[in-house]
Amino acid sequence: MTTDTPSPLRILVADDHMMVLEMFQQFLSNQPNMEAQTAPDLESALASMDSDGPFDLALIDLNMPGMDGTAGLRKAMERNGDKPVALLTSNPTPAVVADVLQMGAAGIVLKTTSLKDLANEVRFMAAGGRYIPVELIETGPVRTRSRDVSSTPLSARETTVLDLLGEGKSNREIGADLSLAEATVKMHVKSICSKLGASNRTQAVIVAQDMGLI
Structure with missing residues (x-):
C-alpha cells in the first residue's frame, strides 16, 4: 500500500534586505515539505502571487518599498486568495499590531525570532492559526532594544x-x-x-x- 506524499508548503518571503531573503529562503527550503520563494518589494510580491500563487503563507516586510504601512499588507491579503498572509518586521508599534489583528492577517513574525521557532510559526500560520509573539501582547513593542531612548542604543x-x-x-x-x-x-x-x-x-x-x- 502506497502513501501519497503531501505537497510541500509554498512560502513567499518579501523583504528589501537581501540578507533576510537569503536567510529565510535557505532555512525554510531546507525544512521537510517546505519550499520558499522571495520578492524584494511589494510590487514583486503581488506579481508573484498573481503568477505563482496563491502561496500557503506569505511573509510581507513592513518597511519595504511599496508598503505604505499596513496598507501594503492588506493588498497582499487581497491578492493571495484565501491563503494566510503575515507581517514580517523587527519592532512593530502597538498601532501596527492592532492593525494586523483588526484586518485578520495571519500574524506577525519578528526578524529576531530563532530559526527553530520560525519553522513552527510558519507551519502554524500556514495551517490556519494566528500567531502574535507573546512579548508584543504583554509589553507592546520590544522595549529591550532601547529604541525610545535615542536614535541608536549603540556606542x-x-x-x-x-x-x-x-x-x-x-x-x-x-x-x-x-x-x-x-x-x-x-x-x-x-x-x-x-x-x-x-x-x-x-x-x-x-x-x-x-x-x-x-
Missing part, C-alpha cells in the same frame, strides 16, 4: 563594528581593520546583539538595517 565603537558586520566581515577581519584583539571584537558583537535584541550577528545586521543604523 560609537559598536556602530563602527556593526558597519563592518554589515559588510560581512569576520571578527578577525574586523579586529585587523580596527586594530582590536579578536576577543574585544567578540565582546562588542555580543553587546550589539544584546542591545538590538538579536540572537546572532546576522539578525543584528537585519535589525540594524530596519532601524536605519546601517
Whole structure:
C-alpha cells in the first residue's frame, strides 16, 4: 500500500534586505515539505502571487518599498486568495499590531525570532492559526532594544563594528581593520546583539538595517 506524499508548503518571503531573503529562503527550503520563494518589494510580491500563487503563507516586510504601512499588507491579503498572509518586521508599534489583528492577517513574525521557532510559526500560520509573539501582547513593542531612548542604543565603537558586520566581515577581519584583539571584537558583537535584541550577528545586521543604523 502506497502513501501519497503531501505537497510541500509554498512560502513567499518579501523583504528589501537581501540578507533576510537569503536567510529565510535557505532555512525554510531546507525544512521537510517546505519550499520558499522571495520578492524584494511589494510590487514583486503581488506579481508573484498573481503568477505563482496563491502561496500557503506569505511573509510581507513592513518597511519595504511599496508598503505604505499596513496598507501594503492588506493588498497582499487581497491578492493571495484565501491563503494566510503575515507581517514580517523587527519592532512593530502597538498601532501596527492592532492593525494586523483588526484586518485578520495571519500574524506577525519578528526578524529576531530563532530559526527553530520560525519553522513552527510558519507551519502554524500556514495551517490556519494566528500567531502574535507573546512579548508584543504583554509589553507592546520590544522595549529591550532601547529604541525610545535615542536614535541608536549603540556606542560609537559598536556602530563602527556593526558597519563592518554589515559588510560581512569576520571578527578577525574586523579586529585587523580596527586594530582590536579578536576577543574585544567578540565582546562588542555580543553587546550589539544584546542591545538590538538579536540572537546572532546576522539578525543584528537585519535589525540594524530596519532601524536605519546601517
